[in-house]
Amino acid sequence: MSDDKTLREDLAGRLTAGGHLRSPQWRQAVLDTPRHEFLRGGYFRRVDGTGTGPTGWEPVMPGDAAWLPASYTDDSLVTQIAGTIAPADIQGRIFRSPTSSSTLPSLVVRMLEELRLDDGMRVLEIGTGTGYSTALLCHRLGDDLVTSIEIDEDVSTRARAALGATGHIPRLIVGNGLDGDPDGAPYDRIVATCGVLDIPAAWFAQTRPGGQILATVCGWMYSSELARLTVDDGAAHGRLLGGQISFMLARPHLPPPLGMLPDLDDGEEREAVIGADALDHWTARFVAQIAAPRTQRIRIQPPGGETQHVFIDVDAESWAALRLDGAHWTVRQGGPDRVWDRIEEHMAHWQRDGSPDLDRFLITVTPDQQTITWDR
Template sequence: MSDQELRKRLAAQLTAGGQLRTRPWQEAVEAVPRHEFLRGGFFDRLDTPGQPTAWTPVMPDDSLWLERCYEDESLVTQIAGAITPGDIRGEILRSPTSSSTMPGLVVRMLEDLQVEAGQRVLEIGTGTGYSTALLCHRLGDDLVTTIEVDAEVSARAGAGLGALGYAPHRIVGDGLAGHEDSAPYDRVIATCGIVTLPQAWIEQTRPGGIILATLGGWMYSSELARLTVKEDGTAFGRLLGGQISFMLARPQTPPPLGVLPDLDQGDEHAALLGADVVNAWDTRFVAQLAAPRAQRISLSRDGRTEHVLLDVEGGSWAALYEDSGRWLVRQGGSDRLWDDVQDHLTRWRKDGAPTLDRFEVTVTPERQTITWPTA
């Protein structure tokens, strides 16, 4: 099957799935060859029970490479901040740091951006350049500014864009700072996860403009949010639902855990809720609102599993474990992390546990607030 046929097949698949909803974006998907942005190959994930996740390269000379480029899946293109598929033979055990997002999510976000012809767009996170090319096809090069923190990633994207004749304003820099030189923008779209929406994005978006970004936290539950910028320099909107997940913007990634505190110290008491409640996506998102700087890990100690929340910068922690069918929690530091989480989850449940697509987001120069409707 030719790449043109594969593009049309992908567009039909995304239309049937509801991600691709309008003709202009359908034309863009049918026109832009995704494989041109994957000429350097991608990594396949290898999961072996009891072993760390490994990654192995898939290069253009692989018989399935072209067809894989047009599957609706995310394809990892960089490991450990520097390693590309052509750099290794065999397997690598480090963590992914850049990828080509699954096309279904790319076009869903472009549709949710509600962009119109003639509008100026800032894209945070160029990545491979595929989504940038879709924007250029729809709007024209002069109306698209894309910023990428990794110079090598940006250069590879630039090569792919140039090969197809696209020439957006391509910037290497911290996307959290936006790009003031091309402002104001009608639309801002972020293809990285963020914990706190940067004020610079609001300042660089015209009143009435839209910002589309994935908001989450260090417990790794996140949701797509669409906010409208107001005349007073604030932004307001809602979560859109769908359990959307991106790699966090590098400046907002959690700090290293370092040396753990003495988990045998602290105050211990029975927990109203067990650590298993945060296994559910929605519940974990709500828990993050109460402990936005906490990371979650599990440890095997004294013949039992302890579930730990740790705020490295604040110095607070909570360790939960199950004993004879009941949950106990031990907490230390200036904050009582699990007490805060329990209180937040209890209020959310009393209000009927509304789904995340009903949550509202308000961002002012002073703070970011995410709330749910009360009963």
């Protein structure tokens, strides 16, 4: 038995034992699909990420003793840095942000199971990435029923080569996945392997009535959750599935550069009812994002001064700055809107309803708006 076949069997066993891999069709897809073929270009290993310094990344290439075993761990493996840099492009270390990866297999198969596929269904995948999840879809449905969109041409080219090496030729598109694929619509399922701020109207317009969308809804405060929606009468309705699922944001949905910060000495000051530390909780942070969906959070610590937690609403051009003053939090707010007032009000409603977890949240999307609330 080849080394990689043994590793595939071990991976399938771990995913089954963990409850992620539940159906025989997807188990066979994992057994038959060599993940390492989608990592032939190498991956980046994280270094210096545990201390106070910046996170660094160093390449791991085929031939390195760690490369093949790592391909079958239940880990996300970074395959691109800073939007253009592949592992083969550098020696040593790079200190920039990841922009593409091979998602951890347990999340890949969980999402595929959550799609609830039947034979003959047509699927549109948003975010080809390395192509591993695309290959699993092809194994389950057949190449001619799978379309995958990738915004990065280099990433798509590498995925196409890996898919070909494993015997798959699905329809691959280079383009903005937020626009979907009107030429191939309608689809029975749309699945996104990137995070989005809002479910694009194009997606449910391109989904058959009764079809489903599976995507991770995110925010600029970096809380997110997987949502499953059913399309009907020009809208989509569903709920969040729980599990604190996180993906890289779709590139068009990344937060803009903040530029010059506001003068934090301006504005009106009061004692805060809820402190910034409340947002250390994943679900509370998601609730705050619902109240202030285009708000970024940064921390500022001037020399010799107190740490301030600054929230900047890009759309409203408003801000709030919180600091811990002894045992109490103080908030100063500026601009035409009161960002922290909105967040406190929304969080108070959530707390009065018993602080429900995200798997009790409901989502409705129409061409005009996205609404997320919780089941009371």
